[in-house]
Amino acid sequence: SPTRFELVAGPIERAFTAHRAFMDAHGLGLPADYAPPFNYCIYYECKNHWERTQAAALIPVAASLGCTLLYTDQGWETGFGSGLWDEARLGKCTDFVAEAARAGLDVGVLVSLHASLAGGTAWPPECARRTPEGTIEDGDRWHPHGLCAGSPRWREEKNRRLARVVADGVKFFSFDFNDAKDYAGFGFRRYSCHAAGHDHAGAQTEWQHVAAVARQQREFREACPAALVEAHDWALAGDAALPGYLFPASAHERWGFEYMWNPFADLQAGRLQNLYWFNLAYSRPLYLHLDLANDHPEHLTAFWYLASVIRHLGVGNFSALDAARQQRVRTATALYLAHREYFTHGVFFGATPRVHVHALPGRGAVVMFFNDTAAPLEISETFAPADLGLALDTNIKTETWLGCSVALRNDAFTVTLPAWGVSGIRVG
Incomplete structure (x- = not known):
């Protein structure tokens, strides 16, 4: 059978999610009754x-x-x-x-x-x-x-x-x-x-x-x-x-x-x-x-x-x-x-292996930030509302847990984590 190639613009994560969409279309999506x-x-x-x-x-x-x-x-x-x-x-x-x-x-x-x-x-x-x-x-x-x-x-x-x-x-x-x-x-x-x-x-x-x-x-x-x-x-x-x-x-x-x-x-x-x-x-x-x-x-x-x-x-x-x-x-x-x-x-999306998004369309998302190093770390990421399960005109509201410092400016999240620290944010 022929080999399928698809060109995807953007970071490598977008190529992975394009592969996932292809698999979903061929019966490998999350079961509806899971x-x-x-x-x-x-x-x-x-x-x-x-x-x-x-x-x-x-x-x-x-x-x-x-x-x-x-x-x-x-x-x-x-x-x-x-x-x-x-x-x-x-x-x-x-x-x-x-x-x-x-x-x-x-x-x-x-x-x-x-x-x-x-x-x-x-x-x-x-x-x-x-x-x-x-x-x-x-x-x-x-x-x-x-x-x-x-x-x-x-x-x-x-x-x-x-x-x-x-x-x-x-x-x-x-x-x-x-x-x-x-x-x-x-x-x-x-x-x-x-x-x-x-x-x-x-x-x-x-x-x-x-x-x-x-x-x-x-x-x-x-x-x-x-x-x-x-x-x-x-x-x-x-x-x-x-x-x-x-x-x-x-x-x-x-x-x-x-x-x-x-x-x-x-x-x-x-x-x-x-x-x-x-x-x-x-x-x-x-x-x-x-x-x-x-x-x-x-x-x-x-x-x-x-x-x-x-x-x-x-x-x-x-x-x-x-x-x-x-x-x-x-x-x-x-x-x-x-x-x-x-x-x-x-719906899982990631900016890097240190930043994970779990979005429920129309209901917002949970965003997880991970420090996988032995030194303090600052992580800054910007997300489109659609990545967060939100409509384009939604004002982003957040609820922070796990006690780390989080700042939100112009849809950019900046998180300061201690060594091996974790932060979670509920968005929407």
């Missing part, structure tokens, strides 16, 4: 295997921060990747969902292709990935040779198991560990499958694997339309080997590129700013949670940066904070929730 929850991720405190009492203890924590979904991540299954709720260890799924609901929380889980063929997974043999000699090698969380996404029996059984979890009340599904790579030593060796009766003829190619995983997710969405689905990359789960526009029917959201571990260090290194460019290029939403303990202790710079570039946001590890930092987080999440519609549904 209503992401605000997640509390228990993984940071509970790791990949937890008991009911551990998760239950975090329900009031999540509720106190204004979260609307308890994300259990791993650890809910009989065995990693089984898709079966571990009732013997955790009690009935419906009871757990009801306990969370009493605190105003829904429940979400992580879903994986990688799984062991033994123990609590109980997969039929025709689901297995086979060597050229026809033998079966077991898999686990880090070794994917156990199951083949090209097995029609696997897709059928996986979706049957997940549909039961949906029927029990689980609302959000994050599809991770669906790649065909072996993570042992992080060498990322690719494993193929040679089983007869699967959707691939002969050795399964990487693209055949990718397409099979995406098909399973699409069929799950079709069978369970009320479930919110996020998909990690289908070729290399924690990274972004494949472009953001692939498989829009398979997932509502894409993964936020693994910035969940140490987001403030990523900001300092300039990596977190990649999400700014993604938002200029795509309306397709991202999901990510962050470790609150790995943020700037005073300004919560990473929290606010991710709130600005991640439409479906989650937090975790609140219990690792001292009392002063916990109070700052409570204040920040309350402020975030008060303006959340701008972050989740606003």
Whole structure:
């Protein structure tokens, strides 16, 4: 097919938003009914295997921060990747969902292709990935040779198991560990499958694997339309080997590129700013949670940066904070929730990676200013009313929060920020 080129006048941001408009016109815009929850991720405190009492203890924590979904991540299954709720260890799924609901929380889980063929997974043999000699090698969380996404029996059984979890009340599904790579030593060796009766003829190619995983997710969405689905990359789960526009029917959201571990260090290194460019290029939403303990202790710079570039946001590890930092987080999440519609549904525009605009047409905008340096910084930007979701003849009115100095003169905002400081302005 021919390559499309389009000439765009102005700064590079305008070229990115032109790309976004093209993608929106081809079905990759923000879904009209998109209503992401605000997640509390228990993984940071509970790791990949937890008991009911551990998760239950975090329900009031999540509720106190204004979260609307308890994300259990791993650890809910009989065995990693089984898709079966571990009732013997955790009690009935419906009871757990009801306990969370009493605190105003829904429940979400992580879903994986990688799984062991033994123990609590109980997969039929025709689901297995086979060597050229026809033998079966077991898999686990880090070794994917156990199951083949090209097995029609696997897709059928996986979706049957997940549909039961949906029927029990689980609302959000994050599809991770669906790649065909072996993570042992992080060498990322690719494993193929040679089983007869699967959707691939002969050795399964990487693209055949990718397409099979995406098909399973699409069929799950079709069978369970009320479930919110996020998909990690289908070729290399924690990274972004494949472009953001692939498989829009398979997932509502894409993964936020693994910035969940140490987001403030990523900001300092300039990596977190990649999400700014993604938002200029795509309306397709991202999901990510962050470790609150790995943020700037005073300004919560990473929290606010991710709130600005991640439409479906989650937090975790609140219990690792001292009392002063916990109070700052409570204040920040309350402020975030008060303006959340701008972050989740606003049209994103940026002047630089340090200045983000979230505009709701006819309703104004939230403008975020970030200092990503270790020295005080003054930022000055001028916006047209249309960039701020306002009519041309609107007198700009502002409401400043986060305590930094802001001046407005002739539609130009000048903001003075301390080292790693953040400021937010409600305009309109």
